[in-house]
Amino acid sequence: MITDASPAAQPELEPLSETSEEQLLEIAMGPQHPSTHGVFRMNVVLDGEHVVRLKPVFGYLHRNHEKIAESETYLGSMPYTDRLDYMCPITNNWAYALAVEKLAGIQVPERAEYLRVIVGELTRLQNHACLIGFLMQDMGSSGTPLMYAFREREKILDLFESLTGARMMCNYMRFGGCRVDLPAGWLDQAKIVVADFPRFLDEYEQLLLSNEILMDRTQEVGVLSRELAVSAGISGPMARASGVDYDIRKVDHYSIYDRFTFRVPLGSHGDVYDRFMVRLLEMRESVSILEQAMRDIPAGPIVDPKMKIRGFRPKPGEAYGRIEAPKGELGFYLISDGSPNPYRYRVRPPSLINLTVLEDLCLGQNVADIVAILGSIDIVLGEVDR
Amino acid sequence: MNLETIKSELEAAVPGCRLELVANPSPSGQHSLRIDAAHAVAVAVCLRDAPGLRFDLCSNVTGIDWPGKQTTEKVKLRKLVDGTQQEVEELRTTTTPGSLEVVYHLFSIEKKHGPIVLRMSTQDRDANAHLPSLTPVWRSAELQEREIFDLFGVVFDGHPDLRRLLMWDEFVDHPMRRDYVGPDDYEYEPTAHDEVLRRANQHLSEAAAKLPSEAVGNQQSETDGNRLSEGGGR
Amino acid sequence: MDEKLKNELSRQGIFTTSLQELYNWGRTSSLWPLNFGLACCAIEMIATTMARYDMARFGAEVFRPSPRQADLMIVAGTVTKKMAPQVVRLYNQMPEPKYVISMGACAISGGPFKQGYNVLKGIDRYIPVDIYIPGCPPRPEALLDAFMELQKRIDRQQLTGADRPRHLNADEPSEFPVPRFGAHDLEPANNPNVWKAPLVQISQTGTSQTVLPQAGTDESRNN
Numbered sequence: 049m050i051t052d053a054s055p056a057a058q059p060e061l062e063p064l065s066e067t068s069e070e071q072l073l074e075i076a077m078g079p080q081h082p083s084t085h086g087v088f089r090m091n092v093v094l095d096g097e098h099v100v101r102l103k104p105v106f107g108y109l110h111r112n113h114e115k116i117a118e119s120e121t122y123l124g125s126m127p128y129t130d131r132l133d134y135m136c137p138i139t140n141n142w143a144y145a146l147a148v149e150k151l152a153g154i155q156v157p158e159r160a161e162y163l164r165v166i167v168g169e170l171t172r173l174q175n176h177a178c179l180i181g182f183l184m185q186d187m188g189s190s191g192t193p194l195m196y197a198f199r200e201r202e203k204i205l206d207l208f209e210s211l212t213g214a215r216m217m218c219n220y221m222r223f224g225g226c227r228v229d230l231p232a233g234w235l236d237q238a239k240i241v242v243a244d245f246p247r248f249l250d251e252y253e254q255l256l257l258s259n260e261i262l263m264d265r266t267q268e269v270g271v272l273s274r275e276l277a278v279s280a281g282i283s284g285p286m287a288r289a290s291g292v293d294y295d296i297r298k299v300d301h302y303s304i305y306d307r308f309t310f311r312v313p314l315g316s317h318g319d320v321y322d323r324f325m326v327r328l329l330e331m332r333e334s335v336s337i338l339e340q341a342m343r344d345i346p347a348g349p350i351v352d353p354k355m356k357i358r359g360f361r362p363k364p365g366e367a368y369g370r371i372e373a374p375k376g377e378l379g380f381y382l383i384s385d386g387s388p389n390p391y392r393y394r395v396r397p398p399s400l401i402n403l404t405v406l407e408d409l410c411l412g413q414n415v416a417d418i419v420a421i422l423g424s425i426d427i428v429l430g431e432v433d434r
Numbered sequence: 435m436n437l438e439t440i441k442s443e444l445e446a447a448v449p450g451c452r453l454e455l456v457a458n459p460s461p462s463g464q465h466s467l468r469i470d471a472a473h474a475v476a477v478a479v480c481l482r483d484a485p486g487l488r489f490d491l492c493s494n495v496t497g498i499d500w501p502g503k504q505t506t507e508k509v510k511l512r513k514l515v516d517g518t519q520q521e522v523e524e525l526r527t528t529t530t531p532g533s534l535e536v537v538y539h540l541f542s543i544e545k546k547h548g549p550i551v552l553r554m555s556t557q558d559r560d561a562n563a564h565l566p567s568l569t570p571v572w573r574s575a576e577l578q579e580r581e582i583f584d585l586f587g588v589v590f591d592g593h594p595d596l597r598r599l600l601m602w603d604e605f606v607d608h609p610m611r612r613d614y615v616g617p618d619d620y621e622y623e624p625t626a627h628d629e630v631l632r633r634a635n636q637h638l639s640e641a642a643a644k645l646p647s648e649a650v651g652n653q654q655s656e657t658d659g660n661r662l663s664e665g666g667g668r
Numbered sequence: 669m670d671e672k673l674k675n676e677l678s679r680q681g682i683f684t685t686s687l688q689e690l691y692n693w694g695r696t697s698s699l700w701p702l703n704f705g706l707a708c709c710a711i712e713m714i715a716t717t718m719a720r721y722d723m724a725r726f727g728a729e730v731f732r733p734s735p736r737q738a739d740l741m742i743v744a745g746t747v748t749k750k751m752a753p754q755v756v757r758l759y760n761q762m763p764e765p766k767y768v769i770s771m772g773a774c775a776i777s778g779g780p781f782k783q784g785y786n787v788l789k790g791i792d793r794y795i796p797v798d799i800y801i802p803g804c805p806p807r808p809e810a811l812l813d814a815f816m817e818l819q820k821r822i823d824r825q826q827l828t829g830a831d832r833p834r835h836l837n838a839d840e841p842s843e844f845p846v847p848r849f850g851a852h853d854l855e856p857a858n859n860p861n862v863w864k865a866p867l868v869q870i871s872q873t874g875t876s877q878t879v880l881p882q883a884g885t886d887e888s889r890n891n
Contacts, residue, residue, distance in 0.1 A: 107600035112784030134708035153461030198718040281574025365460020616785035617853035
């Protein structure tokens with residue numbers, strides 16, 4: 049019997065009858081699972097293939113970062129911030145440095161700001177590339193797009209290694225600037241990497257965007273409405289894919305982002321496909337910012353000369369500093385009581401807050417869609433659990 | 435956005451609310467508004483919905499522990515002692531019960547302004563550690579208030595699903611409190627100092643105390659892989 | 669068999685081996701790791717399997733999602749107390765012969781987070797570990813080096829005799845008790861059959877040193 053595949057010709061399906069509690073299946077996805085982006089667990093209750101309830105369980109990577117920070121000095125917590133969102137260590141450092149600079153009123157010199165923008169946008173590039181790679185991997189493409197993404201990531205990690213000494217945990221920011229200046233030839237090498245990036249983006253777009261399987265699995269899946277996104281505090285590319293026009297680089301005017309011309313891509317449907325496309329377009333904008341920054345970077349000091357880190361005791365008070373991290377709004381809230389250690393150190397984790405709506409997005413979807421939706425939210429457990 | 439004007443607008447819109455401006459001495463200039471628990475939800479709704487304010491993004495919810503303090507001071511009193519009025523010095527101890535504080539950072543996506551900082555305090559750190567939940571107003575407070583319940587012990591009345599977030603359900607302590615003492619885990623350091631050194635000495639003396647009676651038993655006992663004794667000398 | 673005779677024969681096209689060599693070669697050349705990354709070290713582990721530092725050429729061709737099909741568990745990242753029972757359970761579910769590589773400072777001893785109330789100070793408190801890789805995170809080359817070290821170790825294993833590996837010894841356990849969640853900590857806090865607490869002794873001058881393992885500890889964990 050040949051059936052016409054067009055939507056108009058689909059036979060009317062009978063609505064599912066009321067399934068009793070005994071017929072529902074409860075499964076635990078995670079904490080060890082190939083697609084959960086780390087040790088994350090979801091208790092999913094299924095009616096056949098459809099999700100009826102989904103309760104996430106957090107805390108499998110709760111490493112007591114906030115408690116440890118209360119017994120460390122302000123600078124001593126900087127390496128720990130690397131390990132929060134471990135795909136983007138440098139932007140974590142930046143957010144923390146920004147918060148302390150607000151708390152103590154420290155100025156950042158010109159060259160340091162340009163350096164921060166350059167390494168920050170490079171981090172954004174490699175984060176988005178890896179995210180798209182992981183999303184493809186989770187949807188079953190057996191690792192090939194991930195290999196392409198990691199190829200680009202390795203180029204950027206080589207740049208970080210020659211600059212900071214470490215591939216991942218760079219520990220690059222200091223209060224009032226950066227730790228180390230560019231070695232000779234670094235800028236030329238970075239320009240080559242950035243000039244090469246659009247070719248990789250074109251390759252990705254060509255490979256994947258006309259892919260029927262991808263279209264089917266991501267369009268109209270996990271739709272997040274604009275109102276829910278605002279109410280649930282969703283930030284970053286996930287919010288912008290739902291049409292929320294809020295990019296902290298443009299709103300807070302922090303650092304020197306006002307000097308660069310770049311656009312903020314917005315989605316209209318709020319589904320997985322939109323979240324994926326917004327990140328792809330953001331990568332192109334990041335390349336543009338990088339080209340401008342590397343062209344305009346001035347000479348000068350890389351740390352505020354008035355800043356003394358020995359015996360650093362900010363005056364009592366508090367400050368909340370936030371940046372547009374690749375995952376969303378990453379904020380640090382610090383309370384100082386005049387001692388070398390912070391009285392309260394709080395990380396506002398974008399990944400955790402973006403997960404508030406996980407159940408709403410997954411209700412009624414198939415089990416296989418949970419993986420695509422979770423991948424599109426872009427979580428890193430180091431940040432969710434701290 | 436002037437905090438004074440916001441305060442007067444809120445006082446007009448929510449009659450009976452008690453708001454207090456808390457100045458922030460640091461250069462960040464982020465002053466906060468202390469709100470009382472009884473009118474918190476009404477104030478929050480006004481902040482979210484009033485046309486001039488429209489604070490629709492609750493960005494950050496933080497818990498802070500302010501432990502109680504005991505201060506003793508010498509007080510001079512006139513008292514009747516042995517029939518005559520005499521000046522006597524007495525030691526008076528005042529105990530402040532301490533409190534748990536919850537701080538909300540609000541921004542506006544529509545108007546692109548902020549932050550506004552709200553503060554709420556509990557009455558004490560034990561039985562009265564209750565605060566109204568602002569989750570019905572801003573959904574983003576849901577997981578963050580759960581975390582504060584887990585790590586600090588503040589009970590949020592009106593929260594749709596208040597249970598532990600990060601620690602396991604059988605855990606009974608509230609680890610982020612300042613007076614929390616963690617389990618003694620034998621952390622190992624090649625060059626121990628301070629707290630780790632003190633505990634290391636303690637482990638050594640405990641092991642030495644156990645040695646005469648149990649040493650022989652330990653070496654010769656059957657180590658059955660499926661039967662465990664309490665490990666580590668806790 | 670005499671090495672020179674072996675080489676001579678193999679040059680003539682005759683291949684000689686022993687059962688032990690064949691058995692070890694089979695296990696060493698196809699160690700399939702479990703798809704198990706906990707934290708930041710997992711990203712370096714993934715980078716090791718990617719095209720630049722390809723781990724597949726060493727035999728770790730596929731990372732199995734199911735512990736029933738894996739030989740090697742690379743514990744990459746911080747093991748928290750909430751996660752520890754799951755790690756031990758996964759280890760128990762792996763069939764023998766099984767190996768554990770403890771990758772990164774956190775899995776060895778708690779790492780930078782060792783002051784944490786929720787951090788397990790090293791996965792070797794509950795399960796036996798074969799190779800430790802220091803680093804935070806260790807470079808992909810370090811993981812490859814550890815992998816090769818494990819392969820050499822397996823090559824040296826004897827099939828019979830006193831130091832035969834654990835899975836050929838009926839007295840040795842292959843499953844370890846899973847800790848439970850207690851009110852303040854895991855119960856028990858560690859497995860004394862697997863781990864002995866290091867005791868630190870302070871000398872007269874105030875410098876500290878670790879006391880050598882107590883008498884009665886079994887040193888060899890069966891390379």
